[in-house]
Amino acid sequence: MWQVRPLGSEDLAAVESLLQTTTLRLSTLPDNRDKLAQSIDAAQQGFAGKDTLATLLFGLQDGDGRLQGICGIQPYAGADEPFYSYRIDELVHASRHLGINQRQTVLYLSHELTGLTSLCSFVLGSALKKTPLFHLLSRSRLLYMAAHRYAFADELICEIQGIWDDNGQSQFWKHVGELFFGMDFITADRQCALHGKTVIAELLPPYPIYNTLLPEEVQEVIARHHPATQRTIDWLQAEGMHKTRFVDPFDAGPTYRGKLEQMASMQAIQMFNSINIQESATEHSSQWLLSQGEGADFVCMMLTGYLQDGVFHCAESTMLNHGTPGLLLALEVAE
Amino acid sequence: MSVIRPITEQDLDALILMAHESGVGFTSLPDNPELLSHKLERAVASFRGELPADDAHYMFVIQETVDGPPVGVCGIEARIGQNDVFYNYRLGAVIQASKALSVYRRTPTLFLSNDLTGATEIGSLFLRAPARRNRNGSILSKCRLLFLAAFPELFSQRVIAEMRGYSDEQGQSPFWDGLGRRFFNIEFGDADFLTGSGDKVFIAELMPKFPIYVPMLPVSAQEAIGVVHPNTEPALAMLLSEGFRRNGYVDIFDAGPTIECELDRINGVQRSMVVTVDIIENAHTADCPETPPRWLFSNDRFSDFRVIGSADAQCDGTRITLRREQANMLLVESGDTVRIMALKPEETKNDQSTSD
Numbered sequence: 166m167w168q169v170r171p172l173g174s175e176d177l178a179a180v181e182s183l184l185q186t187t188t189l190r191l192s193t194l195p196d197n198r199d200k201l202a203q204s205i206d207a208a209q210q211g212f213a214g215k216d217t218l219a220t221l222l223f224g225l226q227d228g229d230g231r232l233q234g235i236c237g238i239q240p241y242a243g244a245d246e247p248f249y250s251y252r253i254d255e256l257v258h259a260s261r262h263l264g265i266n267q268r269q270t271v272l273y274l275s276h277e278l279t280g281l282t283s284l285c286s287f288v289l290g291s292a293l294k295k296t297p298l299f300h301l302l303s304r305s306r307l308l309y310m311a312a313h314r315y316a317f318a319d320e321l322i323c324e325i326q327g328i329w330d331d332n333g334q335s336q337f338w339k340h341v342g343e344l345f346f347g348m349d350f351i352t353a354d355r356q357c358a359l360h361g362k363t364v365i366a367e368l369l370p371p372y373p374i375y376n377t378l379l380p381e382e383v384q385e386v387i388a389r390h391h392p393a394t395q396r397t398i399d400w401l402q403a404e405g406m407h408k409t410r411f412v413d414p415f416d417a418g419p420t421y422r423g424k425l426e427q428m429a430s431m432q433a434i435q436m437f438n439s440i441n442i443q444e445s446a447t448e449h450s451s452q453w454l455l456s457q458g459e460g461a462d463f464v465c466m467m468l469t470g471y472l473q474d475g476v477f478h479c480a481e482s483t484m485l486n487h488g489t490p491g492l493l494l495a496l497e498v499a500e
Numbered sequence: 501m502s503v504i505r506p507i508t509e510q511d512l513d514a515l516i517l518m519a520h521e522s523g524v525g526f527t528s529l530p531d532n533p534e535l536l537s538h539k540l541e542r543a544v545a546s547f548r549g550e551l552p553a554d555d556a557h558y559m560f561v562i563q564e565t566v567d568g569p570p571v572g573v574c575g576i577e578a579r580i581g582q583n584d585v586f587y588n589y590r591l592g593a594v595i596q597a598s599k600a601l602s603v604y605r606r607t608p609t610l611f612l613s614n615d616l617t618g619a620t621e622i623g624s625l626f627l628r629a630p631a632r633r634n635r636n637g638s639i640l641s642k643c644r645l646l647f648l649a650a651f652p653e654l655f656s657q658r659v660i661a662e663m664r665g666y667s668d669e670q671g672q673s674p675f676w677d678g679l680g681r682r683f684f685n686i687e688f689g690d691a692d693f694l695t696g697s698g699d700k701v702f703i704a705e706l707m708p709k710f711p712i713y714v715p716m717l718p719v720s721a722q723e724a725i726g727v728v729h730p731n732t733e734p735a736l737a738m739l740l741s742e743g744f745r746r747n748g749y750v751d752i753f754d755a756g757p758t759i760e761c762e763l764d765r766i767n768g769v770q771r772s773m774v775v776t777v778d779i780i781e782n783a784h785t786a787d788c789p790e791t792p793p794r795w796l797f798s799n800d801r802f803s804d805f806r807v808i809g810s811a812d813a814q815c816d817g818t819r820i821t822l823r824r825e826q827a828n829m830l831l832v833e834s835g836d837t838v839r840i841m842a843l844k845p846e847e848t849k850n851d852q853s854t855s856d
Contacts, residue, residue: 258683258684258705258706258707258708259706260702260703260705260706262702263702263703263706265684265706267683267684267706269683269708271710340716341716344607344713344715344716345596345605345607345713346596346601346603346605347603347605348603356601360600360601364598364600364601365601367598368596368597368598368601368603368605370594370596370607370713371594372594372609372710372711372713373710374713374716375682375683375708375710375712377682377683378679378682378712378716378717379716
């Protein structure tokens with residue numbers, strides 16, 4: 166049975182090999198064994214409630230116990246450091262005298278999103294992305310947050326990867342960040358993984374950037390998402406998150422934002438008091454996400470069954486404990 | 501022998517002609533009779549002392565003979581940015597450094613500034629092509645130094661000159677194309693006209709207010725920063741020889757450099773001296789037209805300021821002997837004082853060495 170659960174140190178090798186298969190940039194999951202081990206350790210501290218700032222990392226595991234996906238929640242974006250974005254804003258350069266009126270788009274470095282809860286570190290193979298497992302992995306985080314509401318901010322953000330070319334280079338970086346770092350995107354990305362994104366972002370140009378001074382092809386990629394992230398965008402929008410004026414300072418990918426309580430899934434999550442495993446499905450059965458346990462014991466799975474009088478009736482034999490409470494989310498919500 | 505005098509109302513036609521000839525890139529002489537007329541009125545009022553000293557704009561014209569037409573013009577703005585806002589870019593830097601990342605990066609950056617507000621500006625120099633001979637350009641330029649030396653109380657100690665920036669044979673400014681034009685789509689020539697027309701402030705207000713990172717500009721624009729127009733190179737060299745230095749400011753439109761010198765430290769001001777006039781009547785004209793002037797003489801009058809060039813100076817350090825013709829041009833009599841200045845800094849040295 167597929168399930169989502171906290172990553173543990175025993176997953177290190179599996180995480181590493183999974184990261185080999187993704188082309189997405191994940192500064193929270195560095196391509197470096199020691200750093201990765203540290204991230205997983207930190208996450209475990211987070212699950213144990215000992216580090217409230219740590220990014221929580223979850224693994225998607227198949228019936229044979231193999232790791233097939235990863236996702237994460239950063240409870241407070243930036244943790245104890247500023248969280249950097251560019252805010253897209255407009256200035257009107259106007260002269261009544263000369264009869265000129267021109268809008269200028271300007272990128273302002275911003276810390277506004279610092280401290281919001283960030284959905285991050287999403288890794289899932291493209292084949293699995295098309296299956297309901299996408300929802301199991303993405304939305305398990307909402308179930309975790311619903312079960313540990315106190316540990317998260319009222320607002321969520323999700324940074325979406327921007328446009329990169331076939332060589333893994335970002336035109337936006339090339340014409341903005343690279344001017345100030347003298348290093349290409351891939352190198353900078355590696356540095357992000359090693360030193361943390363904030364350390365790099367602190368070196369970004371402090372003054373606003375006029376879009377009009379960027380080449381047209383660079384202006385065009387600002388706030389555009391990588392095609393590989395389409396599935397995530399569709400989901401975020403269905404949940405009620407919206408595209409913001411904030412973009413990633415590295416590749417100019419868009420940031421989505423929404424109130425946690427207003428996420429469609431959050432509103433649909435129900436508590437049930439007990440689980441009742443039965444032999445066969447009934448006509449009431451449908452697909453559900455079900456989670457149980459706290460912190461490091463959290464587990465989330467996809468089940469067929471129905472809820473009646475606070476008892477979840479499940480057709481499948483599960484490893485869940487008979488008679489224990491949990492959280493339920495009907496899978497069709499925000500589909 | 502050429503003579504320089506304050507501009508008068510009668511010079512409007514000549515001024516219009518020169519403005520037309522000066523062309524694009526010469527912001528201080530817009531090819532627009534109405535604007536020139538305003539400019540002229542202001543200059544005339546300045547020499548009459550009808551304006552507050554800080555608002556004054558002094559314009560001088562050069563004629564090749566006493567009763568010849570004006571063939572060149574130059575000016576001194578007493579205090580820039582008094583009635584409007586004077587903009588420049590200051591070429592500074594942003595440093596990004598991280599030990600952890602082994603990054604140390606200096607990014608040249610243009611900061612919009614009004615820092616030069618209140619400075620005295622020498623500018624508006626134009627000499628008609630046929631008159632570009634006999635060191636008329638030098639004389640016209642340096643007459644301003646004599647005026648500064650004579651009336652320092654009217655001016656700031658901070659004296660600047662904005663040098664015309666680089667543009668190509670077609671009048672295209674790569675700096676403008678790379679920056680200003682991105683903010684409002686007009687040709688450099690038009691922007692330039694607008695600036696000369698007194699609308700510079702309006703244009704400047706449309707320009708980006710935040711600092712501009714130089715590496716974000718096209719390479720051609722980057723390379724034009726602080727570069728003077730080829731035609732301006734002699735003027736730049738001349739002012740550099742007078743002690744002016746680049747001060748790190750450039751024009752917001754064409755990125756031409758601003759140069760600056762403290763009034764008291766301007767070489768021409770320092771090497772000028774005031775001497776008493778003796779006149780010899782009926783002297784032979786020593787200057788044949790081909791003899792280039794090596795000296796400038798000016799009177800000490802404000803409204804009737806005059807400057808002439810002279811091939812030689814019969815001066816013992818306190819008294820100078822002028823020919824009647826020269827005295828008439830300078831409007832002086834025996835016993836009056838004049839200020840004399842070697843035309844070039846190096847010629848002073850030569851003279852001193854020969855007289856020792």
